[in-house]
Amino acid sequence: xxxxIHARAGRGSFLRTGATPVLCSILPGEAQAHGLxxxxxxxxxxxxxxxxxxxxxxASFAFLTLFRTSARPIKDRPLVFTSxxxxxxxxxVLQGLSLGLFLLIVAAGLxxxxxxxxxxxxxxxWVIWWVGMTFLAALVVNPWRLVNxxxxxxxxxxxxRSWPRHSVLGRGRFRRYPAWLGAWPAGAFFLLMAWLxxxxxxxxxxxxxxxxxxxxxxxxxxxxxxxxPSVWLRNGDAFSVAFAILGRFAPLKIxxxxxxxxxxxxxxxxxLLSARPLxxxxxxxxxxxxxxxxxxxxxxxxxxxxxxxxxxxxEAMQAISYDLPATLLLCLAPLVLGGTYIxxxxxxxxxxxxxxxxxxxxxxxxVLSLVPIAIxxxxxxxxxxxxLAGQFAIPLASDPFGFGWDLFGTVLYRxxxxxxxARFVWFMAVGAIVSGHILATWLAHETALAVFRTSKAAxxxxxxxxxxxxxxxxxxxxxxxxxxxxx
Amino acid sequence: xxxxxxxxxxxxxxxxxxxMFLIVPCTLPAMxxxxxxxxxxxxxxxxxxxxxxxxVLQVVRGDQVDxxxxxxxxxxxxxxxxxxxxxxxxxxxxxxxxxxxxxGRFPVEIHGGAGRDRILVYVEVHPR
Numbered sequence: 001x002x003x004x005i006h007a008r009a010g011r012g013s014f015l016r017t018g019a020t021p022v023l024c025s026i027l028p029g030e031a032q033a034h035g036l037x038x039x040x041x042x043x044x045x046x047x048x049x050x051x052x053x054x055x056x057x058x059a060s061f062a063f064l065t066l067f068r069t070s071a072r073p074i075k076d077r078p079l080v081f082t083s084x085x086x087x088x089x090x091x092x093v094l095q096g097l098s099l100g101l102f103l104l105i106v107a108a109g110l111x112x113x114x115x116x117x118x119x120x121x122x123x124x125x126w127v128i129w130w131v132g133m134t135f136l137a138a139l140v141v142n143p144w145r146l147v148n149x150x151x152x153x154x155x156x157x158x159x160x161r162s163w164p165r166h167s168v169l170g171r172g173r174f175r176r177y178p179a180w181l182g183a184w185p186a187g188a189f190f191l192l193m194a195w196l197x198x199x200x201x202x203x204x205x206x207x208x209x210x211x212x213x214x215x216x217x218x219x220x221x222x223x224x225x226x227x228x229p230s231v232w233l234r235n236g237d238a239f240s241v242a243f244a245i246l247g248r249f250a251p252l253k254i255x256x257x258x259x260x261x262x263x264x265x266x267x268x269x270x271x272l273l274s275a276r277p278l279x280x281x282x283x284x285x286x287x288x289x290x291x292x293x294x295x296x297x298x299x300x301x302x303x304x305x306x307x308x309x310x311x312x313x314x315e316a317m318q319a320i321s322y323d324l325p326a327t328l329l330l331c332l333a334p335l336v337l338g339g340t341y342i343x344x345x346x347x348x349x350x351x352x353x354x355x356x357x358x359x360x361x362x363x364x365x366x367v368l369s370l371v372p373i374a375i376x377x378x379x380x381x382x383x384x385x386x387x388l389a390g391q392f393a394i395p396l397a398s399d400p401f402g403f404g405w406d407l408f409g410t411v412l413y414r415x416x417x418x419x420x421x422a423r424f425v426w427f428m429a430v431g432a433i434v435s436g437h438i439l440a441t442w443l444a445h446e447t448a449l450a451v452f453r454t455s456k457a458a459x460x461x462x463x464x465x466x467x468x469x470x471x472x473x474x475x476x477x478x479x480x481x482x483x484x485x486x487x
Numbered sequence: 488x489x490x491x492x493x494x495x496x497x498x499x500x501x502x503x504x505x506x507m508f509l510i511v512p513c514t515l516p517a518m519x520x521x522x523x524x525x526x527x528x529x530x531x532x533x534x535x536x537x538x539x540x541x542x543v544l545q546v547v548r549g550d551q552v553d554x555x556x557x558x559x560x561x562x563x564x565x566x567x568x569x570x571x572x573x574x575x576x577x578x579x580x581x582x583x584x585x586x587x588x589x590x591g592r593f594p595v596e597i598h599g600g601a602g603r604d605r606i607l608v609y610v611e612v613h614p615r
Contacts, residue, residue, distance in 0.1 A: 040568050040591035042611060384591075417568050418589030421548075423614040483543070484592055486606060 036122055036204050036392075039300070039385045042422040044429065044481040052430040056437045056473045060466040063441045064459075079270045086254070086261035094143075095152045102149035102213065104400060109210025113402025116204040120400035123392045125209050130197065131382050132390065134246060138375040142247025144240055146254060146261060150220035151229055155258075174228035177235060182281030187288055189238035191330070194292045198299060199326045235281075245286055248272045248368065249375055269439045272371055273446055277364025284334075286367045287341060290374045290472075291334040297381055297479035298333075299326055305485045341367070344468045352461035354452050365451050366465065369443035373469065376436025377476040380429030384420050391415045429480055437473040441466065523549035530608065532558040535597060537607050545611045546587050552610070554583040554595075566610065568593035587612040 044052075101124075109121035116122045137144065145151075196203050196212075203209075223232035233240040247253065248271035253264045278286065298304055308325050345363045349355055391413070398411040405411070444465045448458035526546045530537060535558070546552050556564060556573065557580040565572045566583055568591060575581040583595075590613065594606040 038567065040593055042590060042592050042613065416589075417591065421614050422590035422612075483609070483611075486594060 036116055036126055036389060037385075038389075038486065039381075039484055040388070040417065041381075041384055041425065041480075041484060043483045044426055044477065046481065048426055048430055049477050049481040052434055052477045053474045055434045056470055056477075059434070059438045060441055060470055063445055064462055064466060079266050081265045081267070083262060083264040086256070086263060088259045091146065091256075091259050091261055094147055098147040099149045099152050099156075102153075106210045106213050108400045108402075109206040109208075109213070111401065112206060114206050115402060116206065117392065118396075118399070118402030119206040120393070120396040121206040121209040122204045123389065123396055125213070126197070126204065127386065127389045128393055131386050133243070134378060135382070135386065137243040138246040138249050138378070141250050141252035141254060141263075142243045143254065144243040144247075145233070146256075148220075148233075148240065150217045151224065151233065153217065154221050154224045154229065174231070175226050177227045177231045181235065182279055183235050183241055183285050184281045185236045186238045186241040187281065187285045189236075190242060190285065190288060190292075191334075193238055194295075195327065195330055198292075198296055198330065199323050201323075241282070241285055242289055245282075245289065245368070245371060246375065249371060269372055269443060272368040272443055273450075274365070274368060275450070277361045278367055279364065280360060283364050283367045284338065286371065287338045288334040290370055291337040292330070293374045293378050293381075294337075294475065294479070295330050295333045297377070297476075298329065300484045300486065301479060301482040302485045303482070304329075340468065341370075344464045347464035348461040351463055352448075352452055352457040354454075354457045357451065362451065365447050366444060369440050369447055369465075370469065370472065372436040372439040372443065373433070373472050373476065374436075376432040377479075379432045380425075380476070380480055383428060384425045387419050388415065388417060391419070430477070433473060433476055433480075437469060440469050444469070523547070523551065525551040525553065528552075528554045530554055530556050532556065532560075532562065532607070535560055535562055535605075543592075543609045543611055545613060547613050548587055548590050548615055550587045550612075552583075552585055552587050554610075556581050556583065563598040564595055564607070565598055566593060566595045590614050 105121045105124055108119055112119045112121070133144070136142075220232070220237060223236045226232070227236075235241075249269055250271070251266055251268050253266065253271060254261055256262055277283075311325050342359065342363060345359055345366065348366075349357060349359065349362055392415065395411050395413045398408045399405045444462065445458075448461050448465075449455060452458040452461060524547075526544075528544050544552075544554070556575045558575045559577050561574070561576045563572065563574050564581075564583070566585075568589065569585050571583050571585060573581040573583055587610075591611075593610045593612070595608045595610065596604050596606050598604050
């Protein structure tokens with residue numbers, strides 16, 4: 001699917017006729033070929049790519065050699081700078097805003113202009129929320145449990161239903177969630193969402209966005225009704241699980257129920273340290289997230305474009321759709337990453353000499369240490385996209401339905417494509433990736449100290465993990481150094 | 488602040504300190520005040536295609552860019568990002584002119600015709 005940004009979204013009312021053929025007024029059918037997801041990033045210059053890769057390798061060696069053999073691992077609980085409570089009115093305001101915004105987006109998607117650049121729904125969901133909320137959850141705070149509109153609607157519905165008794169939303173009346181199922185449903189939904197984002201055509205059509213939102217609402221209601229919100233959101237809701245994993249990296253953490261919410265401030269990345277191993281399904285989910293982030297970039301490289309050309313050239317393949325190779329890549333990449341990861345864990349176990357630890361426990365303990373690299377790559381990959389495509393929200397806020405309104409006077413705003421210079425983006429990208437790599441190495445270091453009985457075993461175990469991290473980092477840098485080829 | 492947090496900061500601080508020496512020098516802005524130039528390109532399309540793979544036209548930010556399109560069929564071309572469209576016909580070559588004030592890699596696409604719209608060239612605007 002071809003994806004481009006049109007810089008014209010703010011150009012006045014679509015009711016103006018007789019104007020030069022503006023590509024924004026094309027039929028919805030053609031809108032499929034002109035999506036919102038275009039990126040105009042310049043590839044990283046070679047010297048910067050090599051510098052970044054070199055820095056990652058040097059940092060890893062430094063960690064390995066400066067490994068403090070007498071160090072004690074840091075326990076994650078006291079690692080808090082400060083904490084506090086959320087005022088109740090703020091909770092109500094945020095939840096009300098979120099639900100209101102959700103209803104506006106669904107209404108705009110169903111009833112408004114079906115051109116993706118004249119309707120607020122696609123931009124808001126695919127840029128502001130899907131990309132922007134990922135940035136927010138990873139770098140500042142994960143607000144999803146607080147502002148998830150589907151859950152808010154369900155909880156308010158429960159309160160209305162139990163009026164005027166105001167009974168506490170107890171646990172007794174929910175079914176038991178089958179433990180063997182774990183977070184696998186969330187993983188399946190995440191894979192589906194990734195496929196919709198990266199490969200499916202028609203994802204930018206406002207009606208589809210609205211239908212997707214309503215499907216999510218329905219699914220969440222059914223899940224909460226059957227199993228209760230806390231169990232469902234931990235196991236069945238792809239977004240809650242994904243944002244929660246990313247939110248572990250963030251310095252601010254919020255948690256609570258009903259109107260009672262608290263916040264904690266801590267250093268970056270320490271939330272990724274965990275005293276207990278992640279379950280197998282959550283480990284798999286994390287690896288799926290990591291793989292998806294890379295596939296996103298891989299699909300735009302010239303190497304992939306060449307591969308697909310050859311694939312399509314093969315005789316028997318002429319009739320098969322273009323999407324098939326990409327879908328296969330999306331499904332295989334997590335398996336390849338998973339297999340690689342398990343092998344690395346096995347090598348670590350052997351290297352450490354302490355073979356009493358099971359593979360399952362070790363994989364569950366170390367998987368989160370890879371997350372900073374993925375977050376850094378995601379930041380590098382999407383920073384200028386967010387700043388460019390995000391600007392569409394400005395004119396669309398004044399005319400969310402595309403009916404020719406001008407609520408805030410911003411409808412004629414033209415996108416400024418020069419808002420970020422390529423050099424700034426490059427340095428941010430490499431800086432982020434190298435920092436992410438250093439944090440990841442540190443996390444693996446701390447985890448090893450906590451897991452293995454002797455620090456000598458911990459030190460010996462780090463070799464394979466560092467190779468994996470360097471490989472992942474260098475691959476991320478490589479993707480950024482490739483010119484973007486839009487299919 | 489807890490003692491553990493304090494220790495953590497000291498240890499991590501030492502580790503990150505070394506890394507700073509790699510990052511900071513790279514962020515120093517490059518100096519360079521070359522005068523902007525006019526860059527002209529002549530693109531000849533045969534049967535709606537550029538010979539070979541999509542070419543890359545490289546310019547520097549601030550340049551005045553002028554691309555002349557000569558074609559043997561009626562075509563509509565769109566430069567994304569800068570959002571410039573032209574319609575060229577046999578016998579009347581058209582110019583795409585703009586000042587490259589935004590960096591990036593921008594495709595020029597040909598619209599219409601059978602099948603998917605195709606990318607003909609990429610215009611790469613490099614930072615100074």
